[in-house]
Amino acid sequence: MNQPLDVLKTYWKHEAFRPTQEEIITTVLSGKDTFALLPTGGGKSICFQIPALLLPGICLVISPLVALMKDQVENLKAKNIKAITLAGGISFEETNNLLDNCAFGGYKFLYVSPERLQQDWVLERIKSLNVNLVAIDEAHCISQWGHDFRPAYLKIAALKDYFKVPFIALTATATPRVETDICTLLQLENPVIFKNSFARENLGYHIIKTEDKLGKLKQIFIKNPEPSIIYVKNRKSCIEYSQTLNDLGFTSTFYHGGLSTKEKENNMKLWLEEKTKIIVATNAFGMGIDKPNVKTVVHLQIPDNIENYYQEAGRAGRNGNKSFALLLTPEINTEQLKNYFISNLPNKEFLHLVYKNLNNHFQIAYGEGFEELFYLNLNQFCAKYNxxxxxxxxxxxxxxxxxxxxxNNLISNKASLQFLIESREVIRYTSLNSKDAPVIETILRNYTGVFEQVTIINTALIATKSGTSEEKVITILNKLQAQEMIDLKLQSNDISILYNEPREDSYTINRVVKILENQNQIKVEQYNAMLDFVSDTSKCKSVLISKYFGEENAKPCGICSYCSLKNKSEPKSVSTSIQNLLKNTALSSKEIENTLTFSTEEIIFALQNLLENDSIFLNSNNKYQIK
Structure with missing residues (x-):
């Protein structure tokens, strides 16, 4: 098995490569440095994984995302390919053992974060390995103009002194300026550059103006019942929208960074197996997801930048069938949104405050804290310090x-309890409440002292042993406490924090303030570009995205919200009907839509024409009014 296609067929069970994959692999195998810009769904990982399998030695993969590293390692292991990740928070001894395995255990992949390479002893161990290829994933992180700049990436170029092997830099989103930065800052030698087009011929980008997002979702999913993703900005919205959609008769689940690993896996499985057709998620969702038949991706808020929007929207239609990326938004006040966005960016003073409060909360003395791990409930922490x-x-x-x-995001429930009633009363309760019985019986079997004293319990272990979810365990415990059967103390943490350096207050923060200010400026520019994309009613949405990423000759897609309206000959009766309606009172687009019998697209198109011709205007209450 010495040909790339043989490896692809054996391990990935595919009969052919995607566009440019084989060319990239051949270039890497010839020993040349390579830059690969493969927009979402382009299959980046195969471009370094297959060459690494064909070459003697181990591939060093540098990635900033713990979840992505773990996901790729698990996928490789599932194919019986030996892979290791040096995730954060593991001990010196465990790290040392893993590196021994890399040296002597026939492993083919070592995944590390760029920060790990800054640990001298780790770097010394890696330098002794037979490295056959260095792959830099999410390579846009090296550029201050990239949307996830990480200074540790700037140190990667030093690896060129130790490894005389090809380097491959990969990213799914990079503007021309970021592309130049990647090649320069990684010191790639005469890199061969591969860039796939950002155009997706089968994906229609639609900006839908609506005041009634839930009503619009109902229309969308009745018309397109195939698998869908809804992106929201916070965890609370995930749960609420999912529950509401289920109440409306759609099958839905949710996914966010605060779920336990088991809950994430269960919810993901429900959606992948199409036991639920809709998954409502924050941007924590999507790492390594390649479900080909997603018909619709919906954004319920305007994303922070085009890079994130493009990646998330691009999870639709990977099977090549016609699909939709829908962004639902009311009529926007651009200046108001900009000011709100800027107000939520942390400045120097706020960063100082958070770092100081964090140290006080964990009771870390000056000069202490190095390599200590702490757990935090973010909402409680913020409420404590207002x-x-x-x-x-x-x-x-x-x-x-x-x-x-x-x-790291996590869900860790620390609970302690003591039963306040006698054991026979507990047994009587379980006989009358059979649904609660497995959880209570598991507690009694595993914690024999719960009647005599306050006992710390492991809610995740109880969930596993009783065959239920940790969330259900917590619900039952709260129910028992409400009935005064137990004394319960429950502390839920959703974040773990590992200190990589000792507390040094002003010195720690002052040396990164300039980076923060630069990043804030770049974020504002990126957000402005996203607002321009949403607001622009004069160009094809696919063309706007392509131009943002440096493609100047992109052609109109014919299926986005702009192209669809342009290709329709708008009957004068729509405009006339709207004008007649507005003679009596000012109305929102939703009120107009509910009154008239025309389609949403026809009404939006007519409203845009009337606005451009100064026949109507949008008043301070976001209602249309006749001039």
Whole structure:
């Protein structure tokens, strides 16, 4: 098995490569440095995994995302390919053992974060390995103009001194400026550059103006009942929209960073196996997901940048069938949205405040904390210090990207309880409440002292042994407490924080403030570009995206919201009907839509024409009014 196609067929069970994959693999195998810009769904990982399998030695993969590294390692293991990840938070001894396995255990892939390579002893161990290829995933992180800049990426170029092997840099989203930065800062030698087009011929981008998002979702899913993704900005919306859709008769589940691993896997499985057709998710969802038959991706809020929007929208239609990326938004006040966005960006003073509060909360003395792991409930922490949850999380993400902290989302319920009633009363309760019985009986079997004293219990273990979810265990415990059967103390943590350096207050923060200010400026520019994309009613949406990423000769797609309206000959009766309606009172687009019998697209198109011709205007209440 010495040909790339043989490896593809054997391990991935595919009969042919996707566009440019084989050319990239051949280039890497010839020993040349390579830059690969493969928009979402292009199959980036195969481009370094197949060459690594064909070459003697081990492939060093550098990635900033713990979840993505774990996902790729699990996928490789499922194919009986030996792979290891040096995830954060593991001990010196365990790391050492894993590196021994890399040296002597016939492993083909070692996944590390760029921050790991800054640990001298780890780097010394890796330098002794027979590395056959260095792959830099999410390579846009090396550029300050990339949407996830990480300074640790700037140190990767030093590996060129130790490994005389090909380097391959991969990304799904990079503007021309970011592309130049990647090649320069990684010191790629005469790199062969591969770039797939950002155009997706089968994917229609639609901006739908609506005040009634739930009503519009009902229309969408009745018309397109195939598998769908809804992206929202916070965990609460995930749960609420999923529950509401289920109440309306659609099958839905949800996914966010605060779920336990088991809950994520269960919910993901429900959706992948189409036991539920809709998954409502935050941007934590999508890592390594390649479900080909997703028909519709819906965004219920405007994303922060085109890079994220393109990747998330691009999870629709990977089977080549016609699909839709729908962004639902009311009429927007651009300046108001910009000001709100800027107000949620953390500045120097707020970053200082969060870092100081964090140290006080964990009771870390000056000069202490190095390599200590802590757990945090973000909402409780923010309530304690009366600070914004959104801005605080942004600070923690920033400190993570600077390598000062390592941040992980999790759900960890620490519980302690003592029964306040006699054992025979507990047994009587279980006989009358059979649904609660497995959880209670599991507690009694595993924690014999719960009647005599307060006992710390492991809710995840109880869930596993009783064959239910941790969420259900917590619900039952709260129910028992409400009935005064137990004394319960429950603390839920949704974040773990590993300190990568000792507490040094002003010195720690002051040395990264300039990076924060630059990043804030770039984020504002990116958000402005996203608002321009949403607001522009004069160009094809696919063309706008392609131009943002540097493709100047992109052709209109024919299926986006702009092209669809342009290709329709709008009957004068729509405009006339709207004008007659507005003679009596000002109305929102939803009120107009509910009154007239025309389609949403026809009404939106007519409203845009009337606005452009100054026949109507949008008043301060976001209602249309005749001039």
């Amino acid at each position: 600070i914004s949850v959104t801005k605080t999380f942004a600070c923690l993400q920033f400190l993570d990207r600077q390598g000062i902290l390592t941040l």
